Amino acid sequence: MTKKQKKVLIRIIISTVLLAVLMILEKTGILEKLPFSRWTSLGLFLIPYLVIGYDILKKAGKGIIKGRMLDECFLMAVATIGAFALSEYEEGAAVMLFYQIGELFQSVAVGKSRKNISDLMDIRPDYANKEVDGSIEKVDPDEVSIGDIIVVQPGEKVPLDGKVLSGNSSLDTKALTGESVPRSIKEGEEIISGCINLTGVLRIEVTKEFGESTVSKILELVENASSRKSKSENFISKFARVYTPVVCFGALALAILPPVIRLLMHAAEGPMWSTWVLRGLTFLVISCPCALVISIPLSFFAGIGAASHAGILVKGSNYLERLANTQIAVFDKTGTITKGEFEVSGVHHNEREDEEILRLAAYAECASSHPIAVSLRKHYGKEIDRSLVEDYEEISGEGITAKIEGKTVAVGNEKLMRRIGAEAIPCNHVGTIVHIAIEGSYAGHILIADGIKEGSKEAIEHLKKIGVRDLVMLTGDAKSVGEAVAKEVGMTDVHTELMPGDKVSEVEKLMTGKTVKETLLFVGDGINDAPVLTRADVGVAMGALGSDAAIEAADVVLMDDDLRKLVTGIQISKKTLRIVYENIALALLIKLACLGLGALGFANMWWAIFADVGVMILAVCNSIRALRVPKIK
Ligand code: ADP
Ligand code: MG
16 A cells, blocks of 8 residues: 555544444433534534545545636535535435545556556666676666677576576576566577566577667557557547536535425425435435446456467557457468468579578578568578678569679569569478579579467367458469468458559458458568558557567567467457457446435435445456456466
């Protein structure tokens, strides 16, 4: 509990004790025997009332001065002061007391789920151990620049992205990926900030400034997530803006109209003014919309927290909300359905040595981040001297052209070969084919194969099970490979040999085939598909552990590239929405019932208090359920 919350708790205790004593005195008839009994009891009951409610009264007063009437403080102030005016002292004080108990409860709950989220996201490093002239200095991560060497001891957080120079260790990436099995790391490998070094000492060469490092990017996302409001949240704040004045005037009408009508009709019997005013006030207390106003954003907040716990970054409540109604899911192939790690399985029709073809391919691919490029460089395995490569050009969806040691080399698919006028010899093996032409004439091709990622098939099955109607794969790769992969994992449709622009138009075509309420999801790795990621209702990026473009263009990021997380994400979304609807239904039902009873005079102020505070507490408890990640069944 914070200091502020403790203070409120103390006030609640004092006020409860005072009120209890006064109520006993009243029941035993002692109060009546005091001199000026009416005024004395008023004075005595005002003490617990003011102890508990002075700040609410102050806020209500400020609201009136600023013209922001009709908020919940105002409602409470009017209701309680009204009760006192009608000599219902106990009720007046009790309403304020319970209101404060509800508020305290809610602030503890909000604090708790916020802490939960920040615990999950507890990846912000406090310092970095920088190596300066052989000795170690503790500095702010912000003060480390690219090329500096840092040392991370076991148990410490990795503060910046970099490359391991020496040391072996295992890393706890739970906060980033939700994956609890430690991942091993060794010399020469890239390391990302935010994970925790578990076993060995690591010396790391920093490759990104702190502001550009994974940890900063993720924190930024999480911090901004709650500012993007879901439709339900927007609806509720609009609803409250209309609802509150309506109930205020309703209460006013309830207090004034029946007695006035009675006067006009000269009826002698029936309830008096004070009774109707009290009913009006009761009506006011019951109708306070706080349960809805508070619990809905809290549910989304908790849902986003649950998602980050599972290694799914959701950039806003609006995206979390849209995930639930996914009807069409569109996937990129390379790096999304497949591993994106190609193994070279052969070099065919080569005019030169295999070694030379592979070397030229690796050199041409020296600067590309495409999975094909990464794999070819890895296969080559040796240092690449970039000064030998000139006029480098990457043709998105086709390949690369560059000048290597003065010779023009083209590396890519058949389209690229056609573009430069080289005659490509087709390959009769199934796999992705990288054609190579030197000085415009065909020099052979490298056959590479990419395996389907573990879990892809399972994920597609689950998606079908939870109601996703169309599962479409789009790929720039050859027809034979694309169709084989799509069939293997169980897609309902596949389009192959697409240029990045064609992917956008395919997605646009699919967008016209669905209603506004249905969600089209695009899942890609951020390479050659950033425009599609932005075009879809919800863009989901894989490969957050690497591709910056993905993190930026996507609305949802699956931190560990596991497609099954997509299913979890949709389930979290569904659960969150279910909780939101439950809360709306619960609050409206109870309130409407009490409002009816209140208007008819069956519900008194005590009922009103329980309707208001009770519903709020129930709704807040229910919201907190959204923090638990549902299991995939
Ligand atoms: P996808 O991710 O669906 O496979 P891309 O648009 O990323 O589609 O790539 C389409 C095709 O273009 C690849 O299958 C490959 O043949 C070719 N290509 C793209 N970039 C490169 C590259 N850097 N090197 C070689 N071929 C490439
Ligand atoms: Mg791709």
